[in-house]
Amino acid sequence: MNGEPAHERIAEFSCPIPISDHPNILLAHGGGGQLTHSLIEKMFAPAFRNSLLESRHDGAVLSFNGIRLAFTTDSHVVHPLFFPGGDIGTLAVNGTVNDLAMCGARPVYLSAGFIIEEGMPMETLWRVVQSMRCAAARDGVQLVTGDTKVVEKGKGDGLFINTSGIGILEHNLSIAPASVRDGDVILLSGDIGRHGIAIMAVREGLSFESAIQSDCASVAGPVMELLKTGIEIHCLRDLTRGGLATALVEITEVARLQADLEETAIPVREEVRGACELLGLDPLYVANEGRFVALVPSKDALQALTLMKSHSGDACVIGRVIAPQSRSFESGVVTIRSPIGASRIVDRLSGEQLPRIC
């Protein structure tokens, strides 16, 4: 056995997630919160260990003879396929475009892998393909390669779409959680919680006074403009599964810093807040599909805010990065100050709030 390379021997090791903990995959393993984190940290990261995976970012930044490219992938399983403000096609294109933008890359090329359930109406596929076409054209990205699989009726759910993407980095910044510094200002690109509530409303047959539309959109435009100004961007992160809270927990964990947020500064539309109260949800954890945070040094914060506000009037400063205020915070922490001044610790999403949100 000694002659075998290490990777041939690993199959003998036992599963790193003890059967006594989780013998089977739960919906929450795909929810973007605690269990997804545990699956990545305990199973995927050790198995595929390499320096690019270590960044724990929305994509990998690859170097080819001085040319830096971002590479990212996302499978989309949103249910229902069509929802107020978008559909699985717009989501599949925007989701991957946004992940490239979060690496500071200009999105250029996409792939699409369709997994279709037998019996899906051809017209439905056509509508989704048209949405993808429109979303790709809006961002000037080309869909250059693809794949189609069909599974038997009852072995899928209409349509799943994987999109992977390649973007070009046209600057020398290292935009990643590890670049975040004590004193950075945390900017949010707009109001939060709309995508999750829009999906939940359709799914649960809820109706509100005014229909809540998903915020599903590309954020490549504002990000490319931020980069053009030469602002020293430290980190970008789009707020998808797990919401604002989980995104900032993930960033501070890698950066080993503390993020202090002002709850009153975080924009949540009245109807979203009402729906959250009705459904027992915290808007901090609700998924978005067109929102991101930017972490920049305080010298650049005003310029970044002005530019972000030109895209969305709701863009704002929501807090600041500081050195850990307690020894127990040294692996990273997010705190939030309530309107009455009380401060609480925000953890990543635990359990599954809303499966198949994207």
Place this chain on the structure above:
Amino acid sequence: MNGEPAHERIAEFSCPIPISDHPNILLAHGGGGQLTHSLIEKMFAPAFRNSLLESRHDGAVLSFNGIRLAFTTDSHVVHPLFFPGGDIGTLAVNGTVNDLAMCGARPVYLSAGFIIEEGMPMETLWRVVQSMRCAAARDGVQLVTGDTKVVEKGKGDGLFINTSGIGILEHNLSIAPASVRDGDVILLSGDIGRHGIAIMAVREGLSFESAIQSDCASVAGPVMELLKTGIEIHCLRDLTRGGLATALVEITEVARLQADLEETAIPVREEVRGACELLGLDPLYVANEGRFVALVPSKDALQALTLMKSHSGDACVIGRVIAPQSRSFESGVVTIRSPIGASRIVDRLSGEQLPRIC
């Protein structure tokens, strides 16, 4: 309406596949044959039209300041997850590695997108991840980015895996169907039909005297060696869904040439031939996962054959590319000469032979 860009208006067009033809997606739309071809040509290609998609190859070749990269994607839905000779993990890595190799690229980076059905045993996921790790290590590729989604029980089927990949082209050849020329020699890298028969045997509970193992393997090794010799490779294609026949039909259609094959030259193992007879299958259409054809000018054929034989004793010349022998062949055709000298035309797979083979 005139002010809207063209891509915003297309949604008004009607579905390009008439409802009277196929109102719903059939399993055969994912089979790699006629209906997959029709879906690509009528729906995907017109919607996403660009010069890179036009090559109709296993991946797109992208240029970045003189650096040429291949980019490809495949979703894997094979059933069962484990089969003689491999599993969905080895298949997911090798499948994408092979598609990169078919572009003449050295595979370097992979992404992985998991769609898991709620309730799948954690241990099963772990075994698949270990297979992926081993397969990636064998080819020296790094898995650098990923995504995990979980769907409710009954809305998936255990595990689907998308892998996308990036490879580097380290030569100046244009390896694609359009580069094929009159006079090219067609080489096959080994015996055909094993993957499809291995899967079918497990699924149907058939047992043969000796178990038939899938040919699932990376072909990057022999392809990289072929490239290193400086042989003028015109086209490479791996023989997956639709088998040898469909691969050559697709190539000759783009090249607008004719491929003449010798049936007796095509290696099929005795037990595979027997199983095909029993099941009413033609080995020419049965899927492989570790076989490819190389089309090279006759001056290079012997050198290519010698090298390919050093990897598999079954590698052989199976035919030749000629100018279309009839006006009706001008859009490309494949003919095959039987042992008794009769010649017949081979079309791409029609209908669905065996769903979820990869």
